[in-house]
Amino acid sequence: MNLPRPLRTTLAPALLTVTALLALTACGTSEADSGASGADATVEIRIPDPGNSGVLARGKKDGSLDKALAKAGAKVRWTGSAGPFAPAAQAMNADQLDFAVGSVTSGITSLAQRPGFTFFSAVAPDTAGEGILVRNGSGIDSVADLVGRKVAVNQGGTGEYLLLKALAKAHIPADKVTRVYLRPDQTAAVFNAGKVDAWAVWATYAVAELGSGTAHFVADGAAIGSDNYSLNAIRTGFAEQHPKVVKALYQYLHDAGAEEKKNPAAYLNVFTDAGPTAVTGKAKEIQTDITRQGGTVEPIGPQDIKRFEDVAAFYAEQKVTTSQVDIAPHVLDIEKLS
Structure with a gap:
């Protein structure tokens, strides 16, 4: 990395x-x-x-x-x-x-x-601590697999940027993925309940999910090309x-x-x-x-x-x-x- x-x-x-x-x-x-x-x-x-x-x-x-x-x-x-x-x-x-x-x-x-x-x-x-988080076993193995799915993001901030940047890099139109605007401190429960398919997030909130062993980045900041x-x-x-x-x-x-x-x-x-x-x-x-x-x-x-x-x-x-x-x-x- x-x-x-x-x-x-x-x-x-x-x-x-x-x-x-x-x-x-x-x-x-x-x-x-x-x-x-x-x-x-x-x-x-x-x-x-x-x-x-x-x-x-x-x-x-x-x-x-x-x-x-x-x-x-x-x-x-x-x-x-x-x-x-x-x-x-x-x-x-x-x-x-x-x-x-x-x-x-x-x-x-x-x-x-x-x-x-x-x-x-x-x-x-922070290319290691931010990215697009998915639950293990979700069937989402690449950014392309986000098409038709719902992704939680914070509007206008890091989450929306990471998702849009990942989609652009994969040449996927942004409207092929549904953005669900949520406050980051309220998203974990929604993500873990399966009400969204992925979560574009940074280390402050990602570390707990990664540490639980139930989720992983399908693409981190390095793969996305985050600035x-x-x-x-x-x-x-x-x-x-x-x-x-x-x-x-x-x-x-x-x-x-x-x-x-x-x-x-x-x-x-x-x-x-x-x-x-x-x-x-x-x-x-x-x-x-x-x-x-x-x-x-x-x-x-x-x-x-x-x-x-x-x-x-x-x-x-x-x-x-x-x-x-x-x-x-x-x-x-x-x-x-x-």
Whole structure:
């Protein structure tokens, strides 16, 4: 299986739009953004609760994230819970959240509205952990066998992208397969009850199914040719007011992600190793292997933007969006922040 390629770090002139904006505003810090007043006030950055696994969960438990942000005069305010990017984007637009993680696919559909967020870093596609899941013994042995079947997808996000990309690669018209739009956190029960024939999904939800031994990928991200990057987004107003905090957050995510690749098990079951949020047994082995194969958080370079644009063009071609979304103006040059 091919590993995700490293992200490029040379930045394009297209990134200068956001950078120039930051240069004009980096000297000020609004009381509304910081949650306090005075030159020595600590800035609060609102981040969704990270759950039981990953670098943010570990950073929350051991205090390492707050320690890293303190160097830039900031600390975390955990709020809500991590979930799909679309509602998180709406929360950033409404000044209720400062940071979120989502796929480039969900990012594109969110940018089609009036975005109040900017992408400041990315992780290369998880070609091992995403794909089209089918139940063992379903009789679905290839993408071609999906014709006439029902496939669960999250509308406008990773699932719909993976299905459409797989069908296009197999030269199968999209209307030959029925897309069933479901929230990913509500799909497992539907899939396991046989009410849909397949599920286009990513590691967050796929690992439990793969670990159960009752399902497998008929095509994973590598076979599909996925360009489904994971993107880190920051509220634009926050980035304008607190560029040093954004830079510190990026550095933490990059460094902690590199450590996670070396020792994936240390970033699983951070708060508890029992209950519904714990990853155990075969699922733990699968998740550990996926993490080792994955990428790390990196700056977004021109070659990455080109791949984002190709995904946006594909979405427009497939009529997921009404027109091609322009991504470059919403990418932040993290290496130029100070």
